[in-house]
Amino acid sequence: MTQRKRSSNINLAxxxxxxxxxxxxxxxxxxxxxxxxxxxxxxxxxxxVDDCTNQNPGQEELCKTxxxxxxxxxxxxxxxxxxxxxxxxxxxANQCNYTRTESGSxxxxxxxxxxxxxxxxxxxxxxxPMFTSYSPYSSYRHRWMGADGSDYGDYRRRNMNxxxxxxxxxxxxxKTMSRGGFGSSVRAKSSxxxxxxxxxxxxx
Amino acid sequence: MFRIPIQQRPxxxxxxxxxxxxxxxxxxxxxxxxxxxxxxxxxxxxxxxxQPTADIHQMCLAVVERVxxxxxxxxxxxxPETFWLPIADSWKSRxxxxxxxxxxxxxxxxxxxxxxxxxxxxxxxxxxxFWQWLWLEEQVNKGLVHKKxxxxxxxxxxxxxxxxxxxxxxxxxxxxxxCCKDTDEDRxxxxxxxxxxxxxxxxxxxxxxxxxxxxxxxxxxxxxxQIIETLFKLYPWEFMQxxxxxxxxxxxxxxxxxxLWKSVLSNKALMPMLWKMFPGHPNxxxxxxxxxxxxxxxxxxxxxxxxxxxxxxxxxxxxxKTVLEAQGPYGEEGFIYQAYSPLPKFGDNHTLIGxxxxxxxxxxxxxxxxxxxxxxxxxxxxPHIIL
Numbered sequence: 159m160t161q162r163k164r165s166s167n168i169n170l171a172x173x174x175x176x177x178x179x180x181x182x183x184x185x186x187x188x189x190x191x192x193x194x195x196x197x198x199x200x201x202x203x204x205x206x207v208d209d210c211t212n213q214n215p216g217q218e219e220l221c222k223t224x225x226x227x228x229x230x231x232x233x234x235x236x237x238x239x240x241x242x243x244x245x246x247x248x249x250x251a252n253q254c255n256y257t258r259t260e261s262g263s264x265x266x267x268x269x270x271x272x273x274x275x276x277x278x279x280x281x282x283x284x285x286x287p288m289f290t291s292y293s294p295y296s297s298y299r300h301r302w303m304g305a306d307g308s309d310y311g312d313y314r315r316r317n318m319n320x321x322x323x324x325x326x327x328x329x330x331x332x333k334t335m336s337r338g339g340f341g342s343s344v345r346a347k348s349s350x351x352x353x354x355x356x357x358x359x360x361x362x
Numbered sequence: 363m364f365r366i367p368i369q370q371r372p373x374x375x376x377x378x379x380x381x382x383x384x385x386x387x388x389x390x391x392x393x394x395x396x397x398x399x400x401x402x403x404x405x406x407x408x409x410x411x412x413q414p415t416a417d418i419h420q421m422c423l424a425v426v427e428r429v430x431x432x433x434x435x436x437x438x439x440x441x442p443e444t445f446w447l448p449i450a451d452s453w454k455s456r457x458x459x460x461x462x463x464x465x466x467x468x469x470x471x472x473x474x475x476x477x478x479x480x481x482x483x484x485x486x487x488x489x490x491x492f493w494q495w496l497w498l499e500e501q502v503n504k505g506l507v508h509k510k511x512x513x514x515x516x517x518x519x520x521x522x523x524x525x526x527x528x529x530x531x532x533x534x535x536x537x538x539x540x541c542c543k544d545t546d547e548d549r550x551x552x553x554x555x556x557x558x559x560x561x562x563x564x565x566x567x568x569x570x571x572x573x574x575x576x577x578x579x580x581x582x583x584x585x586x587x588q589i590i591e592t593l594f595k596l597y598p599w600e601f602m603q604x605x606x607x608x609x610x611x612x613x614x615x616x617x618x619x620x621x622l623w624k625s626v627l628s629n630k631a632l633m634p635m636l637w638k639m640f641p642g643h644p645n646x647x648x649x650x651x652x653x654x655x656x657x658x659x660x661x662x663x664x665x666x667x668x669x670x671x672x673x674x675x676x677x678x679x680x681x682x683k684t685v686l687e688a689q690g691p692y693g694e695e696g697f698i699y700q701a702y703s704p705l706p707k708f709g710d711n712h713t714l715i716g717x718x719x720x721x722x723x724x725x726x727x728x729x730x731x732x733x734x735x736x737x738x739x740x741x742x743x744x745p746h747i748i749l
Contacts, residue, residue, distance in 0.1 A: 163513065163516065164498070164512055164515040164726070172560070172561065174381055175553075261586070329588035329590070329591065331586070331587050332578065332579055333578050334575035334587050335575070335577065336575060337574065338606075339607025339610070340572065340574050340602060340606075341542060341543075341571045341597075344542050344571075347691040347692075
């Protein structure tokens with residue numbers, strides 16, 4: 159038998175974890191760079207509403223709404239940190255902002271741009287926030303980064319091919335009445351003995 | 363099967379940081395150990411591990427088929443009565459499973475002996491599917507391992523495909539993933555599955571088990587109040603079935619990965635059941651329920667809690683006397699007894715083989731070493747090759 163018994167190809171780039179310190183919360187990217195063989199469409203990153211309007215004359219209103227949508231999304235799903243120091247280590251000096259959300263208060267990087275596709279499509283446009291880093295310690299330095307940490311390449315590059323499956327459906331939102339109904343067994347078992355390893359998991 | 367010392371990659375810790383492998387060292391002790399590797403022949407892998415793994419999985423499914431229809435057995439498996447029907451329903455509707463790990467004692471010859479089935483929350487997945495794969499690529503490129511060397515490890519490829527199938531089965535293009543707080547190892551394992559899901563084109567959301575909420579419509583929600591439609595949970599069913607939200611598990615409408623019927627397999631009561639249904643099978647060790655101990659004629663037995671993790675509360679008994687015992691918080695649900703079949707020794711190390719399945723397909727192995735006879739969570743993980 160000459161058949162290989164191991165995975166034939168693993169995409170190493172997608173296995174890298176860019177963040178030097180993992181944010182407390184991380185969003186998901188609505189638009190992904192296309193993978194090989196996928197149907198693609200063009201997307202452009204704009205750094206401001208003016209930038210968008212200049213390149214899409216007469217579309218100021220759309221550019222503005224898309225910017226605002228991306229900004230809301232940035233607030234909701236962008237990387238969140240407990241301290242300014244950790245945030246700035248990843249994104250650079252003065253690149254982080256204090257923010258309050260329903261789930262607490264955090265430091266978050268400023269939105270550096272927004273990625274727009276299908277601006278004039280009758281189905282509606284797709285927009286998502288983009289971040290970048292100015293920190294010498296970060297692997298995102300001078301690169302476009304999505305809310306989930308996806309790397310979209312050098313920040314001088316503005317046009318990219320994204321997956322046509324662009325707008326993924328998202329979970330619906332509901333009002334939460336109570337929390338904390340799972341996890342009590344772990345608290346009980348963790349208190350067992352001082353030699354038990356706190357950092358060890360509950361898998362096996 | 364040999365244990366062969368090898369140079370470590372000089373920069374592997376740095377690389378681990380790049381790839382987010384954070385638990386290679388735990389409590390100052392090495393967990394990932396690349397100072398040596400294990401070498402198997404293709405024959406050993408295919409005939410002694412791969413085929414028995416596929417066979418045992420089918421035998422395990424036969425046990426599920428029997429247990430879900432038998433209330434007395436469900437009680438023996440210590441499954442709370444309120445879950446008997448949901449488990450049977452989940453089995454009848456063939457809710458898709460993702461993965462399992464069978465643990466074997468194997469020394470390179472003779473039949474591998476099954477210790478247990480980690481069918482619900484197996485870990486060491488990232489080290490197996492990705493990290494040891496990368497180790498082989500790099501050691502071959504450096505000329506330290508033979509160019510023709512292979513590895514029994516199609517885990518990542520199969521996980522990506524299987525996650526895609528599960529998403530398709532439930533008609534979803536997003537999935538939630540959960541584990542408990544304060545554990546790098548579990549978080550790393552779940553992150554790996556999130557990475558695999560993304561490769562499959564599935565959007566991934568993470569939530570800690572402790573942060574899961576209940577909505578006004580009785581669905582489970584994440585910390586952003588988003589409804590959890592499908593949840594991969596690296597958290598044992600036997601815990602969930604006994605916690606406050608247990609009563610909402612069925613009514614929430616959540617699709618569970620692993621599915622509820624896996625609670626029958628990730629349960630040490632499986633071992634005496636297998637022995638009853640397939641007595642004398644070469645890959646099985648004689649096993650007994652506590653009240654059937656009089657049937658055992660072995661002088662040495664291993665006593666295992668019905669529910670336990672990472673070797674906790676396991677003891678080795680000789681002529682009725684405990685000779686070795688691992689401490690732990692488990693055992694209140696009772697114990698099973700298994701014929702003693704010690705792990706083989708390579709140097710000073712006791713070596714355990716974990717054999718992976720993705721759904722019902724054998725997908726690779728992991729090798730762990732411990733200086734103790736009972737493999738616990740301080741054991742080390744070593745890579746392997748086929749040559």
